[in-house]
Amino acid sequence: MRVLGVDPGLTRCGVGVVDSLPGRRAQLVSVGVIRSDPAASVDLRLLTVARELDEWLDAHVPDVVAVERVFAQHNVGTVMGTAQVAGLAMVAAARRGVPVALHTPSEVKAAVTGSGRAGKEQVQRMVQSLLGLAEPPRPADAADALALAITHLWRPAGALQGGERNELTPAQRAWAAAEQAARRAPARAPARAPRRASR
Amino acid sequence: MRVLGVDPGLTRCGVGVVDSLPGRRAQLVSVGVIRSDPAASVDLRLLTVARELDEWLDAHVPDVVAVERVFAQHNVGTVMGTAQVAGLAMVAAARRGVPVALHTPSEVKAAVTGSGRAGKEQVQRMVQSLLGLAEPPRPADAADALALAITHLWRPAGALQGGERNELTPAQRAWAAAEQAARRAPARAPARAPRRASR
Numbered sequence: 001m002r003v004l005g006v007d008p009g010l011t012r013c014g015v016g017v018v019d020s021l022p023g024r025r026a027q028l029v030s031v032g033v034i035r036s037d038p039a040a041s042v043d044l045r046l047l048t049v050a051r052e053l054d055e056w057l058d059a060h061v062p063d064v065v066a067v068e069r070v071f072a073q074h075n076v077g078t079v080m081g082t083a084q085v086a087g088l089a090m091v092a093a094a095r096r097g098v099p100v101a102l103h104t105p106s107e108v109k110a111a112v113t114g115s116g117r118a119g120k121e122q123v124q125r126m127v128q129s130l131l132g133l134a135e136p137p138r139p140a141d142a143a144d145a146l147a148l149a150i151t152h153l154w155r156p157a158g159a160l161q162g163g164e165r166n167e168l169t170p171a172q173r174a175w176a177a178a179e180q181a182a183r184r185a186p187a188r189a190p191a192r193a194p195r196r197a198s199r
Numbered sequence: 200m201r202v203l204g205v206d207p208g209l210t211r212c213g214v215g216v217v218d219s220l221p222g223r224r225a226q227l228v229s230v231g232v233i234r235s236d237p238a239a240s241v242d243l244r245l246l247t248v249a250r251e252l253d254e255w256l257d258a259h260v261p262d263v264v265a266v267e268r269v270f271a272q273h274n275v276g277t278v279m280g281t282a283q284v285a286g287l288a289m290v291a292a293a294r295r296g297v298p299v300a301l302h303t304p305s306e307v308k309a310a311v312t313g314s315g316r317a318g319k320e321q322v323q324r325m326v327q328s329l330l331g332l333a334e335p336p337r338p339a340d341a342a343d344a345l346a347l348a349i350t351h352l353w354r355p356a357g358a359l360q361g362g363e364r365n366e367l368t369p370a371q372r373a374w375a376a377a378e379q380a381a382r383r384a385p386a387r388a389p390a391r392a393p394r395r396a397s398r
Contacts (some may be wrong), residue, residue: 087283
């Protein structure tokens with residue numbers, strides 16, 4: 001299973017792709033940060049992020065997109081942009097028939113460090129260790145995106161989605177899996193297919 | 200000038216298209232409400248709204264999209280979905296090179312009723328009167344979308360955008376206008392072109 005983790009943000013949006021390996025191990029595929037210019041208008045900033053999220057999805061064809069669940073009560077100054085970028089990630093996944101999972105920051109910290117109140121540095125160190133990286137992923141947004149992806153891989157059975165309102169029905173899951181399988185099959189043959197060949 | 204007003208919401212998103220006429224008059228082109236099923240997962244709900252917003256933009260080819268500015272401190276229970284839908288409307292416009300304007304609820308009420316603290320019914324009655332409609336537009340979301348569009352048509356000179364962070368630069372405006380002109384020209388010839396012919 002391949003998971004794209006998205007730590008949403010308008011100025012910096014962390015993105016990380018992780019594959020599951022046998023024996024509860026995970027492997028880094030790609031990690032990065034999508035940035036938008038704080039001096040630009042919000043609509044153009046959101047467009048920049050939306051286009052790059054599209055590119056990440058088309059380049060890596062994840063089985064699931066795991067997005068950090070955004071709460072209204074946190075960081076009033078930036079929460080609107082964060083919520084909007086989370087929404088763009090969800091729509092980008094849904095357009096491609098890729099299921100979306102939401103995980104809270106506490107769930108992510110607990111999954112990778114054992115404590116729901118771990119600090120940023122502890123998350124970075126654990127992500128480094130879990131993925132066998134030479135250095136901790138930086139900035140923190142990149143590490144958080146990888147931590148989200150790992151959290152999703154290691155979620156308890158039955159917890160595909162982070163909350164009751166986001167549970168997929170069996171029909172939705174089957175549909176998504178079938179569409180995913182059909183979409184991935186032809187893209188696997190060429191070693192380096194054009195970016196949008198799988199759509 | 201043609202304005203598409205968007206009153207964002209995940210369960211009900213008001214959309215209204217208004218054309219300016221000479222002498223500070225305005226004409227209704229189309230109005231409606233985009234709905235998504237509260238029982239569905241958030242990603243699929245957002246996808247439904249995104250697709251319908253795309254259809255409104257492609258069907259009516261507005262010169263500007265006016266979106267209600269969402270504040271983090273209001274309606275904590277629904278603000279995330281509202282913010283996300285506002286973000287989708289902004290990205291849908293930006294993808295087409297259509298400028299986006301944000302107006303606060305107070306600006307809208309003041310523009311159409313003369314009072315920034317007017318009630319929903321007063322806004323509905325004024326929208327009915329200003330557009331010469333036989334009945335007030337219902338539900339309130341539809342009336343609010345039309346009020347947003349009217350507010351934008353009647354904005355004070357220089358106030359293209361609702362806030363300092365959303366001001367378009369002269370270059371952005373010129374680019375958007377040129378792209379808009381190029382895009383609309385071929386679509387004008389047929390009386391009823393296919394919906395996506397103008398893309």
